[in-house]
Amino acid sequence: MQRFVMAIDQGTTSTRCIVFDQNARLVAVAQREHRQYHPRPGWVEQDAVEIWRNVDRIVPQALRQAGIGAEQVVAMGITNQRETFVLWDRHTGVPVGRAIVWEDIRTEELVASLGKQPGIEEVRDRCGLPLATYFSAPSLRWMLDNTAGLRARAERGDVLFGTMDTWLIWNLTGGVNGGLHVTDVTNASRTMLMNLSTRQWDPMLLEFFGVPSVVLPEIRPSTEISGVTTRVVPGISITAALGDQHAALFGQTCFEKGSIKGTYGTGGFLLMNTGDELVRSKHGLLTTIGYQIGGEPAYALEGSIAVAGSLVQWFRDNLGLIHSAPEIETLARTVKDNGGCYIVPAFSGLFAPHWLAQARGLVVGLTSYINKGHLARAVLEATGWQTREVVDAMNADLGAPTPVLKVDGGMTADHLLMQFIADVLDIPVQRPLVAETVSLGAAYAAGLAAGYWPDLEGLRRNWHLAARWNPVMDAKYREAEYANWKRAVELTFAWARSSPST
Amino acid sequence: MLRLLARGSGHHGLTEIAASLGLARGTAHGILRTLQRVEFVEQDQATGRYRLGAALLHLGTSYLDANELRSRSINWADTLAARSGQEVRIGMHHDGAVLVVHHVFRPDDSVQTLGIGAMLPLHATALGKVLLAYDPDLSAAARRRELTSLTRRTITRAQMLERVLTEVRAQGWAGEAEEYMPGEASIAAPIRIPGGLVVGAIGISGAADRLCDSAGRPRQTLVRQVVQAADSVTTSLVDEN
Ligand SMILES: Nc1ncnc2c1ncn2[C@@H]1O[C@H](COP(=O)(O)OP(=O)(O)O)[C@@H](O)[C@H]1O
Ligand SMILES: [Mg+2]
Numbered sequence: 001m002q003r004f005v006m007a008i009d010q011g012t013t014s015t016r017c018i019v020f021d022q023n024a025r026l027v028a029v030a031q032r033e034h035r036q037y038h039p040r041p042g043w044v045e046q047d048a049v050e051i052w053r054n055v056d057r058i059v060p061q062a063l064r065q066a067g068i069g070a071e072q073v074v075a076m077g078i079t080n081q082r083e084t085f086v087l088w089d090r091h092t093g094v095p096v097g098r099a100i101v102w103e104d105i106r107t108e109e110l111v112a113s114l115g116k117q118p119g120i121e122e123v124r125d126r127c128g129l130p131l132a133t134y135f136s137a138p139s140l141r142w143m144l145d146n147t148a149g150l151r152a153r154a155e156r157g158d159v160l161f162g163t164m165d166t167w168l169i170w171n172l173t174g175g176v177n178g179g180l181h182v183t184d185v186t187n188a189s190r191t192m193l194m195n196l197s198t199r200q201w202d203p204m205l206l207e208f209f210g211v212p213s214v215v216l217p218e219i220r221p222s223t224e225i226s227g228v229t230t231r232v233v234p235g236i237s238i239t240a241a242l243g244d245q246h247a248a249l250f251g252q253t254c255f256e257k258g259s260i261k262g263t264y265g266t267g268g269f270l271l272m273n274t275g276d277e278l279v280r281s282k283h284g285l286l287t288t289i290g291y292q293i294g295g296e297p298a299y300a301l302e303g304s305i306a307v308a309g310s311l312v313q314w315f316r317d318n319l320g321l322i323h324s325a326p327e328i329e330t331l332a333r334t335v336k337d338n339g340g341c342y343i344v345p346a347f348s349g350l351f352a353p354h355w356l357a358q359a360r361g362l363v364v365g366l367t368s369y370i371n372k373g374h375l376a377r378a379v380l381e382a383t384g385w386q387t388r389e390v391v392d393a394m395n396a397d398l399g400a401p402t403p404v405l406k407v408d409g410g411m412t413a414d415h416l417l418m419q420f421i422a423d424v425l426d427i428p429v430q431r432p433l434v435a436e437t438v439s440l441g442a443a444y445a446a447g448l449a450a451g452y453w454p455d456l457e458g459l460r461r462n463w464h465l466a467a468r469w470n471p472v473m474d475a476k477y478r479e480a481e482y483a484n485w486k487r488a489v490e491l492t493f494a495w496a497r498s499s500p501s502t
Numbered sequence: 503m504l505r506l507l508a509r510g511s512g513h514h515g516l517t518e519i520a521a522s523l524g525l526a527r528g529t530a531h532g533i534l535r536t537l538q539r540v541e542f543v544e545q546d547q548a549t550g551r552y553r554l555g556a557a558l559l560h561l562g563t564s565y566l567d568a569n570e571l572r573s574r575s576i577n578w579a580d581t582l583a584a585r586s587g588q589e590v591r592i593g594m595h596h597d598g599a600v601l602v603v604h605h606v607f608r609p610d611d612s613v614q615t616l617g618i619g620a621m622l623p624l625h626a627t628a629l630g631k632v633l634l635a636y637d638p639d640l641s642a643a644a645r646r647r648e649l650t651s652l653t654r655r656t657i658t659r660a661q662m663l664e665r666v667l668t669e670v671r672a673q674g675w676a677g678e679a680e681e682y683m684p685g686e687a688s689i690a691a692p693i694r695i696p697g698g699l700v701v702g703a704i705g706i707s708g709a710a711d712r713l714c715d716s717a718g719r720p721r722q723t724l725v726r727q728v729v730q731a732a733d734s735v736t737t738s739l740v741d742e743n
């Protein structure tokens with residue numbers, strides 16, 4: 001009987017279920033998008049029940065497509081959009097409101113006031129993260145403050161908190177009938193509530209954010225989840241969980257210190273493995289747990305870009321200039337350059353390396369010459385230049401240049417964008433044979449935990465080069481364009497300063 | 503039925519459609535299902551009413567955006583490269599040639615050059631033969647032009663090409679051994695959009711002695727892998743639409 005590993009990738013725009021064989025080849029994939037709610041400017045919500053229902057559909061669908069039964073699945077790994085969380089009633093399983101998504105900036109003012117509290121430096125030291133709307137704790141605090149009766153229910157122990165890994169594992173392992181309430185260390189490291197050194201919830205951080213500890217799940221290493229599904233498709237062992245960006249780092253087999261990957265989905269996230277060293281960035285990067293397989297964690301430096309693919313999505317849904325995301329490339333190719341137009345997509349403020357919550361997006365360089373082709377180029381180039389800023393920060397922190405960038409995620413199908421990233425970084429960009437690297441990483445972690453794969457070395461041998469983009473852009477042109485981009489970014493700072501809420 | 507839907511409110515229930523056209527409910531439903539599959543008709547999720555679909559607007563222009571095809575097929579192209587151990591290309595017709603819209607390296611980590619955007623000859627590659635076989639206009643045009651000889655095995659006679667294309671249609675895949683480059687061979691199969699129209703081809707290429715058996719015929723295991731990949735891409739185009 002041939003055996004397989006399954007991954008569930010609960011992403012920001014969609015949820016996927018993928019089956020891999022022992023050679024890390026994709027055997028089946030089922031996918032469903034879920035709705036994004038924008039009830040007010042800056043608010044981004046999702047329906048956790050819809051996501052759960054999607055999982056309920058895609059898991060059997062993937063098994064059918066692969067032509068296999070549950071007994072052939074050795075292990076399941078869960079990976080997920082990070083920071084997004086939901087609160088739910090432990091007795092009924094019903095969510096308290098919608099899940100608040102990592103892109104949501106409703107806590108802008110709360111964050112500004114928390115930032116003036118004593119102990120804020122200590123907070124950053126303990127959790128490795130700058131105070132920002134991006135992470136779960138401020139939004140959790142907002143929920144507790146703004147939902148009638150919620151704090152009391154939470155303190156009584158009637159309410160559970162979970163990032164999407166936790167929500168899915170709790171439901172898959174039984175829900176109200178004994179569902180496991182656990183999370184993995186990488187997901188926990190994105191809440192601002194976990195101490196990076198002890199890798200446990202930190203009483204000082206809980207106190208700072210006013211979060212009662214009873215709502216929180218147990219933190220476990222990425223490969224020590226140990227649950228068994230009783231719903232959807234019963235009898236599958238859930239052996240691993242990790243945040244999507246951490247799964248991608250793992251799936252790219254970035255096991256050595258210094259290796260870097262960039263994942264381009266809704267946002268863009270560059271992570272560098274720093275091994276057992278907990279590096280504190282001096283250039284606007286985050287310190288996070290890379291992954292924890294067994295005893296000791298691998299740490300990582302992260303440069304987070306809030307808006308990458310979501311700008312394409314916005315171009316499609318809000319402007320209606322294209323019908324599908326990939327058409328952005330077709331449109332961009334109708335012109336030869338950006339025509340002097342730049343888009344800085346500071347929809348959720350600016351993340352790395354600026355961390356400026358009040359920044360808002362802008363389009364500059366408009367003349368009557370500009371058409372939608374130029375705008376499409378500017379959309380794609382925004383992801384390229386944001387990557388350049390993050391890689392510059394990494395190089396500055398490390399004191400050495402990055403030799404190559406390994407990429408994955410939905411946007412890597414964009415040929416023009418990948419070439420542009422190689423051009424602006426002036427280093428080769430490499431795509432591995434499995435574009436679904438996030439899922440592969442979760443499958444790897446799950447398979448390792450179940451003994452399906454023996455060791456990291458074996459996994460490394462599975463990595464093969466599928467595509468490589470070499471830089472060809474003229475150096476003078478590149479630096480002139482970069483200077484323009486930086487000027488555009490500065491304009492968003494100016495806009496932020498002049499806005500009334502600051 | 504399409505004319506009816508194009509008229510007035512543009513939203514019609516099944517009963518109303520059947521009654522207006524003097525069709526039995528079952529018949530009307532069957533036709534609607536077919537039109538829905540090719541996206542000429544859409545059904546409102548909430549009300550269950552029917553209206554004209556988005557595909558009608560693009561009728562006669564492009565069937566599927568090349569970059570969209572790359573995005574949709576990337577997983578299955580990767581899988582094909584991993585299973586076959588060969589490089590993979592996806593081609594669409596453009597301007598009398600095969601336009602390579604996607605390329606996956608042979609998974610042996612050797613130095614290779616990304617070939618997206620390259621143009622290949624229709625009559626001398628497996629990708630091209632698939633595109634010709636399912637497009638009568640294209641193959642008629644190809645027959646009228648001179649078939650350039652690239653190796654001593656290239657098909658240069660129109661009649662011969664026609665015979666080969668008939669065979670491609672009969673078997674559902676195309677092969678080629680040393681017709682494009684000495685020592686090289688390729689195998690390809692059609693990618694279809696809902697409704698059955700072939701919009702592209704996916705295939706592998708590599709050393710002729712790897713792809714073909716001792717008699718010079720494409721190896722059956724590889725053919726199966728290519729056809730399976732093409733079918734998976736075709737299915738994914740139905741699913742997500
Ligand atoms: N060919 C393309 N060009 C540009 N953007 C794309 C392309 N294909 C997909 N995208 C973008 O990639 C994102 C989806 O990628 P994915 O990795 O699934 O994201 P996530 O995991 O964050 O949900 C969407 O935001 C979409 O707009
Ligand atoms: Mg993802």
